[in-house]
Amino acid sequence: MNQSEELTLPRRLRRLRVSKSVRSLVQENRIEVDDLIAPLFVHEREGGPEAVESMPGVWRFSIEDTVHECRSLWDLGIKAVAIFPSIDPQNKDPDGSAGLNPDNLIYRAVRAIKQALPELVVITDVALDPFTSHGHDGLLNEETGDVDNDRTVAMLCQLAVLEAEAGADWVAPSDMMDGRVQAIRSALDRAGYTRTSILAYSAKFASGFYGPFRDAIGSKAAAGTSYLDKGTYQLNPGNAREAIQDALLDEAEGADMLMVKPAGPYLDIIRSLRERTLLPLVGYQVSGEYSQLQAAAQLGWLELERTRDESLLAIKRAGADLILTYFAKEIAQALKGGVSP
Numbered sequence: 001m002n003q004s005e006e007l008t009l010p011r012r013l014r015r016l017r018v019s020k021s022v023r024s025l026v027q028e029n030r031i032e033v034d035d036l037i038a039p040l041f042v043h044e045r046e047g048g049p050e051a052v053e054s055m056p057g058v059w060r061f062s063i064e065d066t067v068h069e070c071r072s073l074w075d076l077g078i079k080a081v082a083i084f085p086s087i088d089p090q091n092k093d094p095d096g097s098a099g100l101n102p103d104n105l106i107y108r109a110v111r112a113i114k115q116a117l118p119e120l121v122v123i124t125d126v127a128l129d130p131f132t133s134h135g136h137d138g139l140l141n142e143e144t145g146d147v148d149n150d151r152t153v154a155m156l157c158q159l160a161v162l163e164a165e166a167g168a169d170w171v172a173p174s175d176m177m178d179g180r181v182q183a184i185r186s187a188l189d190r191a192g193y194t195r196t197s198i199l200a201y202s203a204k205f206a207s208g209f210y211g212p213f214r215d216a217i218g219s220k221a222a223a224g225t226s227y228l229d230k231g232t233y234q235l236n237p238g239n240a241r242e243a244i245q246d247a248l249l250d251e252a253e254g255a256d257m258l259m260v261k262p263a264g265p266y267l268d269i270i271r272s273l274r275e276r277t278l279l280p281l282v283g284y285q286v287s288g289e290y291s292q293l294q295a296a297a298q299l300g301w302l303e304l305e306r307t308r309d310e311s312l313l314a315i316k317r318a319g320a321d322l323i324l325t326y327f328a329k330e331i332a333q334a335l336k337g338g339v340s341p
């Protein structure tokens with residue numbers, strides 16, 4: 001095309017894409033280290049780190065190694081970790097009673113981390129699945145076989161108080177029982193933990209993307225083989241309005257922050273919640289979102305770093321303030337090295 005054939009256009013958007021420098025100057029969203037929360041798995045067995053097979057690059061650490069890992073995350077600028085315990089099967093029962101033992105793994109881990117790194121924000125799940133032999137997030141009703149909402153909430157309140165007592169800064173109910181945020185808030189306040197925040201897993205879907213996580217904490221199918229169906233308490237993946245309703249109820253019940261989980265497949269929920277709440281919003285890029293990129297990269301089908309960065313930017317762009325991601329450490333390392341997603 002010669003000069004005379006050039007189009008006369010009022011606006012050429014490609015002008016702001018001409019070079020890396022220009023693109024960087026006009027970039028609307030970026031991932032910063034303060035956006036990141038690192039999930040960590042802790043085990044109670046002898047010995048060092050155990051690889052989580054379905055999550056390449058992710059480990060279960062002993063308490064000592066968890067503290068060590070927290071220190072290196074802190075040195076990279078990461079300010080929050082979420083701790084998930086992998087409890088030995090022999091310490092699990094149908095009532096998840098190990099959760100009420102103040103000396104169990106999770107409380108010991110929190111105490112050790114807070115002692116070593118008092119400024120690091122420690123987040124703990126409030127749910128029974130690490131402790132129940134059946135892997136559900138609550139107590140089962142003997143007649144219906146379903147998770148009993150109100151009995152579970154009563155127990156969650158005890159867990160939340162024990163977590164706060166151990167030093168958790170943010171407790172994160174991940175169980176999806178009705179009314180749990182309000183109950184946990186008043187239990188914490190009654191026990192004097194008015195400064196402990198509630199990060200509510202508000203819009204948590206009954207997702208197949210949690211598979212590798214359940215491997216990591218051993219809650220996959222404690223009973224045997226089948227993939228656990230949590231559909232009577234977690235949200236139906238087909239429902240957006242119901243998800244917003246659930247999240248806004250958590251806000252009304254006193255949640256300090258709201259979470260959408262999984263994040264990547266539910267960007268519409270993040271966006272529409274962003275438009276309806278003034279609370280900080282958290283997206284959880286869950287285990288399956290992580291593992292699918294790792295697997296495709298191992299097969300040579302996707303470029304890991306590009307897809308990783310893009311997946312996180314998408315969550316940020318949708319409206320999340322904070323992102324829980326198994327990529328947290330490597331992103332922090334990249335940012336430290338001057339590479340910005």
Ligand code: PBG
Pocket residue numbers: 125127129137174175209210211212213214230285286287288
């Ligand atoms: C359990 C819990 C789950 C995750 C976080 N807390 C799994 C589940 O609900 O079965 C999933 C996180 C992930 O997949 O990375 N309450």
